[in-house]
Each structure stands twice: as C-alpha cells, then as structure tokens.
Amino acid sequence: MASIVLAMGNGKVLFGGGDAADIAAVPDRDLVTMVDPEGLNINAFDLSVLRGDGIFEATTVWKGYPISLENHLRRLAHSAALMDMPAPNMAAFTRAVDLVIAAYDDPEPGPLLRIIVSRGLDPDTGVGKASDGTPTVFIFLDAKGSLHEIDPITMASMTRGYPSDITSRAPWLLNGAKTLSYAFNCAVHRECARRGVGDAVLFTEDGFTMECPNSSIVARYGDLFVTPDPSIGILNGTSQRELFAWAIQEGSRIEYRKLPIAELRETDRLYMTHGGWVIPVNELDGRALDYDPAEIAAINDAIHTGRTHDDALTIGPR
Amino acid sequence: MASIVLAMGNGKVLFGGGDAADIAAVPDRDLVTMVDPEGLNINAFDLSVLRGDGIFEATTVWKGYPISLENHLRRLAHSAALMDMPAPNMAAFTRAVDLVIAAYDDPEPGPLLRIIVSRGLDPDTGVGKASDGTPTVFIFLDAKGSLHEIDPITMASMTRGYPSDITSRAPWLLNGAKTLSYAFNCAVHRECARRGVGDAVLFTEDGFTMECPNSSIVARYGDLFVTPDPSIGILNGTSQRELFAWAIQEGSRIEYRKLPIAELRETDRLYMTHGGWVIPVNELDGRALDYDPAEIAAINDAIHTGRTHDDALTIGPR
Numbered sequence: 001m002a003s004i005v006l007a008m009g010n011g012k013v014l015f016g017g018g019d020a021a022d023i024a025a026v027p028d029r030d031l032v033t034m035v036d037p038e039g040l041n042i043n044a045f046d047l048s049v050l051r052g053d054g055i056f057e058a059t060t061v062w063k064g065y066p067i068s069l070e071n072h073l074r075r076l077a078h079s080a081a082l083m084d085m086p087a088p089n090m091a092a093f094t095r096a097v098d099l100v101i102a103a104y105d106d107p108e109p110g111p112l113l114r115i116i117v118s119r120g121l122d123p124d125t126g127v128g129k130a131s132d133g134t135p136t137v138f139i140f141l142d143a144k145g146s147l148h149e150i151d152p153i154t155m156a157s158m159t160r161g162y163p164s165d166i167t168s169r170a171p172w173l174l175n176g177a178k179t180l181s182y183a184f185n186c187a188v189h190r191e192c193a194r195r196g197v198g199d200a201v202l203f204t205e206d207g208f209t210m211e212c213p214n215s216s217i218v219a220r221y222g223d224l225f226v227t228p229d230p231s232i233g234i235l236n237g238t239s240q241r242e243l244f245a246w247a248i249q250e251g252s253r254i255e256y257r258k259l260p261i262a263e264l265r266e267t268d269r270l271y272m273t274h275g276g277w278v279i280p281v282n283e284l285d286g287r288a289l290d291y292d293p294a295e296i297a298a299i300n301d302a303i304h305t306g307r308t309h310d311d312a313l314t315i316g317p318r
Numbered sequence: 319m320a321s322i323v324l325a326m327g328n329g330k331v332l333f334g335g336g337d338a339a340d341i342a343a344v345p346d347r348d349l350v351t352m353v354d355p356e357g358l359n360i361n362a363f364d365l366s367v368l369r370g371d372g373i374f375e376a377t378t379v380w381k382g383y384p385i386s387l388e389n390h391l392r393r394l395a396h397s398a399a400l401m402d403m404p405a406p407n408m409a410a411f412t413r414a415v416d417l418v419i420a421a422y423d424d425p426e427p428g429p430l431l432r433i434i435v436s437r438g439l440d441p442d443t444g445v446g447k448a449s450d451g452t453p454t455v456f457i458f459l460d461a462k463g464s465l466h467e468i469d470p471i472t473m474a475s476m477t478r479g480y481p482s483d484i485t486s487r488a489p490w491l492l493n494g495a496k497t498l499s500y501a502f503n504c505a506v507h508r509e510c511a512r513r514g515v516g517d518a519v520l521f522t523e524d525g526f527t528m529e530c531p532n533s534s535i536v537a538r539y540g541d542l543f544v545t546p547d548p549s550i551g552i553l554n555g556t557s558q559r560e561l562f563a564w565a566i567q568e569g570s571r572i573e574y575r576k577l578p579i580a581e582l583r584e585t586d587r588l589y590m591t592h593g594g595w596v597i598p599v600n601e602l603d604g605r606a607l608d609y610d611p612a613e614i615a616a617i618n619d620a621i622h623t624g625r626t627h628d629d630a631l632t633i634g635p636r
Binding site: 003004006037038039040041042043044045046047048049050051052053054056083084114116119122124125126127128129138140142143144145146158159160161162163166169170171172173174177179180181182183184185186187188190191205 | 321322324355356357358359360361362363364365366367368369370371372374401402432434437440442443444445446447456458460461462463464476477478479480481484487488489490491492495497498499500501502503504505506508509523
C-alpha cells in the first residue's frame with residue numbers, strides 16, 4: 001500500500017513541447033518514475049539543494065480529486081516565467097499528477113500533493129557543468145505528513161520589510177513567484193511559535209496587507225470578501241479564488257485591492273486559505289474574531305466536491 | 319583521482335558536544351562518508367530540497383589550505399543561531415574539512431570548498447515526521463566547477479527593497495544569515511546578465527550600500543578602506559576581513575560604517591571579495607574605476623599564503 005508516492009519526473013517531457021494529443025501518446029514510464037520515498041533520490045548538486053533555486057505548488061487531493069489543479073499549474077507557469085525558467089507543459093504535468101494519484105492507496109481521503117521543480121543541476125559545479133538546464137521535477141502525494149486542519153487559529157501581523165511598490169521596481173526580488181527559497185517563510189513560523197500564535201499575516205513597510213507565509217488571507221466586511229491585489233508582490237491565491245467563487249455563488253461580493261493592515265484588524269471575519277482549505281482565524285493581533293464552523297464546513301465542502309472549480313478559474317484581479 | 323570530493327557528514331557528531339580531544343578520538347568513518355558525487359545522495363524530503371531551509375559556507379582551498387576556515391565556521395555558527403538551529407561543533411567541522419581535503423587529488427591548486435547544512439528531513443512530511451531534527455550536512459571540494467577569476471568586473475547597483483533599520487526590527491527576515499534560500503541571489507545575477515554587467519551591489523531603500531549577491535564590497539578612499547557595517551543586515555565578510563588585514567599590514571586604515579551608495583559611486587577603488595579572493599571592480603553604474611593588477615595579485619597572494627590569516631580573526635565591526 002502506497003501511503004507516500006514519490007515520482008521523479010522527466011524534465012524533458014514536462015518542460016517540452018507537444019499538445020494534449022502528443023502528451024497522451026507518451027508512455028507512462030517516459031513521464032514519471034516511481035521511486036522509494038525513503039531512499040536517496042536527489043543529487044547533492046541539484047539547484048534545489050544548493051540554492052533553493054526552483055518553484056513549487058502544493059494542494060490537497062480530496063478523494064482522488066486534485067483541488068484547483070489548473071490554477072496551481074497556471075501559477076507554476078507564472079512562477080517559471082518570473083524565474084526565467086522554461087514553460088511547463090500543462091498537459092504533461094496534468095498526466096504526471098494523474099499517474100501519482102493512481103499510485104496512491106491509503107484510507108486517508110486528503111493527502112497532500114506537492115510539485116517541485118528546480119533549475120536542474122548547478123552548472124557552476126563540476127557535476128552540473130554539462131547540464132543543459134533541463135529542470136529537475138518531482139511530485140509527491142503524502143498521507144503521512146501534517147495534513148490540513150480547519151480548527152480556528154490565532155494570528156499576528158508582522159512586517160515583510162518591503163514597500164508596497166517594490167515589485168514593479170525590483171522584479172529580481174521574485175515577489176509573486178512561489179520559489180523553493182522558503183527559509184524566510186519557515187522563520188516566520190518559528191516567530192509565531194515564540195509569540196504563541198498559530199500563523200502570521202505579513203504587511204508592507206507602508207502598512208498594506210500582503211499574505212501569510214504559506215497561505216492567502218481573505219477578510220469579510222458584511223457581504224463583501226476582500227483580498228489584497230497580488231500586484232503588491234504576493235501569490236495569486238488558489239484556494240482564495242475557490243473561496244471567492246463560493247462567495248459569489250452565495251450572493252456575496254468580492255474585491256481585490258490594497259488593504260491597509262489597520263483595516264484588516266477591523267474585519268468582521270478572517271479566513272486563511274491554502275492547499276485546498278479555508279481555515280477560520282479567531283484572533284488577529286490580540287483582537288478576538290467571530291467565526292461560524294458551519295460556514296467553514298460548507299465552504300470547504302463546496303471546494304472539495306468541485307462546486308467552486310469552474311468559477312474559480314475565471315476569478316482574478318483585473 | 320578525486321577531482322570532486324563529496325562527503326556526507328554525521329550530523330549527530332558535527333552538531334554534537336565534545337571538545338577537541340573528544341572529536342580527535344572519533345573514527346573518520348563516524349565523521350564523514352565519502353560518496354559518489356555523480357550519484358543520488360540526498361532524500362527528496364530534506365529541508366534543503368523542499369524549503370532551502372539551511373545554511374552554508376564556501377571558500378577556496380589553496381594548495382591544501384582552506385582560506386579563512388575559522389571565520390567561515392564562526393559565521394556558520396552565527397547563521398545557525400539566527401536560524402534557531404543547534405550550534406555546530408567547531409572541532410568536528412574542522413576535522414571533517416581536513417578529511418575532505420585529504421581525499422582530494424587533482425592538479426588544480428584552488429578548488430572550491432562548500433559546507434552545506436540543512437535542518438534535516440522535513441517533519442511535516444511522512445518521511446521526515448520521525449526526524450529528531452538532526453541537521454543534514456555535506457561538504458564538497460570541487461576542481462571541475464567554476465573557479466575564481468581575478469579579472470576586473472563591471473558592476474551595477476540595485477535595490478534590495480529593505481530599509482537600513484529592518485534587521486533589528488524584523489529578525490525573521492534572516493538578514494545576516496547565509497541561508498540556502500538563494501533564489502533571489504541567483505535572480506540578481508540573471509538581472510546582471512540582462513544588463514551586461516558582471517555583478518551587482520545591493521543597496522537599501524534609504525540608499526545605503528549593502529553587499530553583492532554572493533560577495534562583500536570594499537571601497538577605498540585614499541588610504542582608507544571602507545565596508546558597510548554588517549548590522550545593516552548583511553554578512554560579516556570573510557575575504558573582506560582578510561583584505562582589511564592586508565590593508566592594516568600595509569599601513570592603511572579600515573572602517574566599518576553606513577556607506578551611502580552615492581558615496582560608493584565616488585570611490586577611488588572598489589573591491590569585490592568572496593571565497594578567498596579579492597576581485598577588482600573596474601566600473602560601477604557606468605563610471606570607470608581605476609585598479610592595479612599588481613596590487614590585486616599582492617592581496618590575493620597574502621591571503622592565499624596565510625599572511626593575513628591571524629589578523630583577520632581579530633578584525634570586525636565594533
């Protein structure tokens with residue numbers, strides 16, 4: 001029984017050409033190779049190891065359904081473009097994910113899927129100097145790691161150190177790309193542990209709300225759901241768009257805009273979204289926030305059963 | 319003949335207790351294991367791979383002499399502290415480096431040494447959840463990758479996006495730690511290639527000089543050598559301290575301070591320092607800069623023959 005599936009991808013196909021019909025003709029074994037997740041499976045001179053020089057996506061596979069997969073793959077392509085990497089082949093990645101899901105066999109209904117792509121072997125090393133730049137790709141589906149919870153969490157706000165206009169002025173900061181360089185994100189979570197809060201929401205030096213270290217943030221004011229415009233230098237949230245799709249279906253309104261952190265603190269309700277889940281926030285910077293467990297259950301059910309899927313594909317900042 | 323030596327370290331010893339005598343009694347095989355550098359040697363769920371969550375140091379081993387090793391290991395310990403990682407055992411790391419050097423056998427006199435440490439297997443994954451947090455350590459010595467040059471280079475200045483007071487206010491940004499999350503540093507080098515310059519020097523949003531993506535910067539005004547104070551949120555340069563030691567030995571003066579980027583542009587001479595080398599900069603933001611090849615050769619010779627070693631250990635910001 002495979003509770004943890006680890007597939008090494010063929011970078012030449014996954015970042016190669018070909019339309020859906022071409023990709024459908026590729027034998028499984030030329031797309032991914034299943035390997036022992038407990039073994040040694042990466043070379044030490046890979047740029048993921050040495051530099052965190054790569055990109056990734058993560059979501060939940062709920063009862064065999066990879067939540068928001070198209071939006072995740074679109075964001076992977078966006079990250080690749082921001083990182084000057086080649087464009088992923090969407091059909092090939094979709095098939096590779098399907099093969100990983102087919103190899104999974106565990107009673108857990110919601111394992112975590114992660115797609116990891118590095119720039120390949122480091123050409124500045126002896127081992128990598130003959131590299132043609134083919135990305136290293138691997139995909140895993142894991143029932144045995146930390147899985148998502150929908151218990152309410154507490155949150156503190158912290159500065160990200162950047163002004164809100166930096167992304168257009170300094171694209172080399174890679175704001176908006178989901179890179180493998182997550183040491184900062186990990187450090188914020190350690191700071192949360194020190195402060196005794198569940199997670200953090202980051203803000204710019206001039207006081208605008210950004211995102212959480214590995215989540216998006218949505219505030220609700222009456223029947224209006226608001227999230228920061230990604231142009232401030234944050235990710236375009238995938239689960240956040242599923243939540244927006246739910247809100248519209250329920251007759252509420254949605255808005256992308258620059259959201260002062262002071263205004264976030266006055267929200268009626270606050271939602272943290274990631275990996276196919278919407279999680280209620282019941283405290284921000286010491287102020288208690290109301291939440292409705294039935295509403296949270298309904299939102300997650302709508303996302304997990306695919307009810308919000310099609311609408312989420314059409315939602316985004318203007 | 320080993321032109322590329324790759325040693326997997328024993329994290330329990332390298333981050334364990336014991337003084338120099340205890341460490342001297344550890345059998346070689348319990349300290350490091352030499353592995354095939356071309357093979358698979360890292361698990362995909364290591365935090366170096368998934369999160370860039372670790373630290374590193376790099377220097378040149380010149381004719382068997384690891385340049386600035388103590389200062390590199392001290393900085394590794396400083397990075398570990400900033401990252402809430404355990405403290406490295408200096409004696410154990412020194413012996414491990416010696417074992418790697420002993421296994422090297424190539425005519426190249428100046429291979430690159432790199433020490434890589436991650437936080438270990440990711441405890442949020444099924445493969446890593448039983449991890450006791452023992453760091454993953456590997457060390458390589460590479461004669462076949464890109465080696466250092468002392469040809470003069472051109473340079474452009476770019477914003478780092480942060481204000482100069484951010485480090486004391488937001489330690490979770492990890493400024494001053496040499497982490498494995500180098501996607502930004504790699505992106506700056508791609509931006510340099512786009513602009514047709516050799517490297518970049520970063521500055522704060524309020525206009526103070528910081529460092530280069532993988533180097534320190536030293537400006538010379540008459541007989542005064544100036545480098546930015548590391549408290550601005552940059553690394554404490556190792557080769558930069560060797561250069562300062564050389565300057566003092568030659569009767570010049572040194573200074574750590576906040577250095578406006580506008581003032582850097584008016585320097586008499588400019589030096590980029592990294593990995594045991596001092597490299598002349600012959601152009602900054604389009605302004606040509608004078609340099610003296612004989613001086614550069616003399617500085618590097620002093621560093622590589624150990625003449626500056628002892629003094630460099632005592633130099634630093636006050």
